[in-house]
Amino acid sequence: xxxxxxxxxxxxxxxxxxxxxxxxxxxxxxxxxxxxxxxxxxxxxxxxxxxxxxxxxxxxxxxxxxxxxxxxxxxxxxxxxxxxxxxxxxxxxxxxxxxxxxxxxxxxxxxxxxxxxxxxxxxxxxxxxxxxxxxxxxxxxxxxxxxxxxxxxxxxxxxxxxxxxxxxxxxxxxxxxxxxxxxxxxxxxxxxxxxxxxxxxxxxxxxxxxxxxxxxxxxxxxxxxxxxxxxxxxxxxxxxxxxxxxxxxxxxxxxxxxxxxxxxxxxxxxxxxxxxxxxxxxxxxxxxxxxxxxxxxxxxx
Numbered sequence: 470x471x472x473x474x475x476x477x478x479x480x481x482x483x484x485x486x487x488x489x490x491x492x493x494x495x496x497x498x499x500x501x502x503x504x505x506x507x508x509x510x511x512x513x514x515x516x517x518x519x520x521x522x523x524x525x526x527x528x529x530x531x532x533x534x535x536x537x538x539x540x541x542x543x544x545x546x547x548x549x550x551x552x553x554x555x556x557x558x559x560x561x562x563x564x565x566x567x568x569x570x571x572x573x574x575x576x577x578x579x580x581x582x583x584x585x586x587x588x589x590x591x592x593x594x595x596x597x598x599x600x601x602x603x604x605x606x607x608x609x610x611x612x613x614x615x616x617x618x619x620x621x622x623x624x625x626x627x628x629x630x631x632x633x634x635x636x637x638x639x640x641x642x643x644x645x646x647x648x649x650x651x652x653x654x655x656x657x658x659x660x661x662x663x664x665x666x667x668x669x670x671x672x673x674x675x676x677x678x679x680x681x682x683x684x685x686x687x688x689x690x691x692x693x694x695x696x697x698x699x700x701x702x703x704x705x706x707x708x709x710x711x712x713x714x715x716x717x718x719x720x721x722x723x724x725x726x727x728x729x730x731x732x733x734x735x736x737x738x739x740x741x742x743x744x745x746x747x748x749x750x751x752x753x754x755x756x757x758x759x760x761x762x763x764x765x766x767x768x769x770x
Contacts, residue, residue, distance in 0.1 A: 472497060473622075474533035476526060476548055477540035478511050480697070481565065481596050485537060486520050488601035488623060497521040499529035527555030535618070536585070539565040541700055542707040549576035549587075558584035561615050565590045567704040569641060569711040570634030577609060577633055586611040589633055590626075591640035595693070599625070608636030641711035645722050648705045651690045652728035658687050659759040667756070687755040695741050695758060698733030702726045740765055 473489055475482045478500035486496050498520050502508045515522050523529035530536045530552045538548050545568035556562065562580045564573060564587065577587040591606040606629040607616055619626040629636040661667040671683045694701060705726035709719035735741065740761055752758055 471495065472533045472535075474498070474523075474530045474536045475520075476500075476529060476536065476538045476552060477565075478503070478515070479539070479700075481539045481592075482537075483511075483514055484596055484600050485539065486515075487518055490518050490520065492623060494622065495521075497523050497529050497533065499523040499526055526551035527553075529555070530557075530560070531555035532557055534560055536560060536562045537565055538562065542567045542704045545572050546576050546579070549579040553579050553583035553585075556580060556583045556585040560585050561611065561618070562587045563590050563615065563619075564588070565592060567592070567640065567644065567707055568637060569707045569714060570637045571710065571714050572707065573608075573637045574633050586614070587633075588612050588615045589636050591629070591636040593640060593643070601625075606636040606639060609633045612636075638711060641708045644704065644708045645712065645725075648701060648708065648729065649721055649725045651694050651701070652725040654687050654690045655694060655732065655759075656728060658755060659762050662756060662759040663763055684755070688753055691755045691758045692751060694729055694732045695736050698729045698736060702730035702733060705729055735762065735765065 472495045475486055475496060475498040478486070478498045482498060482500065486498060489496050496519075498515060499522070500508065500511055503511055503522060512522065514520070526548065534557070536552060536556065538545065538552070540548050545564060545566040548566075549562070549564070552562070562585045564576055568576070573589045577589070580587040587609060588611050589608040591608070593604040593606060596603045601623045602625045605619070605624055605626045607619075607626055608628070608630050610631055610633075612628045612631060616626050616628050629639060657670065658667060661670045671687075674681070674683050705722055709722035709726060712719035712722050741758060
């Protein structure tokens with residue numbers, strides 16, 4: 470690849486940038502946060518890793534052979550529209566976003582009309598542990614052409630279908646369970662802590678699901694939602710839209726989105742500490758975070 474453009478320079482974008490640069494690839498990135506004070510750590514990261522920064526979506530993708538869109542779920546179609554004027558004919562546009570099949574199809578129409586080759590990408594688990602090797606399902610008519618190029622860059626990519634929407638539907642239906650489990654654990658364990666029955670609840674869960682370390686899993690779920698609840702709530706709203714597109718009322722997914730957003734509101738208010746601190750949302754014991762929530766609720770009464 471001559472140039473790779475990353476749209477979205479959050480956690481996922483920075484991980485991909487680091488791994489691509491480690492392979493010697495030229496990378497340019499753009500993020501809306503770059504224009505204000507929120508962009509200072511992003512600019513510092515880019516400088517330390519040799520990432521060129523663009524001033525707009527179109528500026529970032531102009532001349533790029535591969536464009537990776539990794540923004541918040543609700544912005545998938547908007548970003549496709551913003552990038553379209555700068556897309557080079559024949560360039561691949563890999564949509565990494567957790568958007569519904571319908572949103573992916575709308576984004577594809579925009580990119581393909583501009584001369585690009587849209588490929589949906591469904592990231593099947595959390596990126597940080599796997600980094601660029603995170604399991605990635607590809608979809609769309611150009612998925613098969615992009616697959617070997619991505620593998621050459623270090624991605625663990627696999628074509629799910631030549632039909633758009635299949636890869637994203639796989640991810641989104643899985644997320645009903647995964648993101649829902651996060652919300653349920655936070656709700657269940659925090660309530661159990663209030664009643665002093667958390668040890669009994671965990672013992673019962675271990676008996677029913679012996680393969681899961683519930684203490685460790687709960688700590689991980691609390692951490693991820695506290696740190697990334699805003700993004701996750703947007704993703705689950707897309708999950709709910711996916712369920713709705715299937716003709717079902719998304720009662721579970723809608724509730725999950727509300728719980729994730731509620732935790733994000735508490736985090737934004739500083740309940741779990743300073744977001745800039747190294748120990749933010751890093752408690753090895755989920756009880757610490759549950760107690761903060763319960764104390765906040767008592768004070769709010």
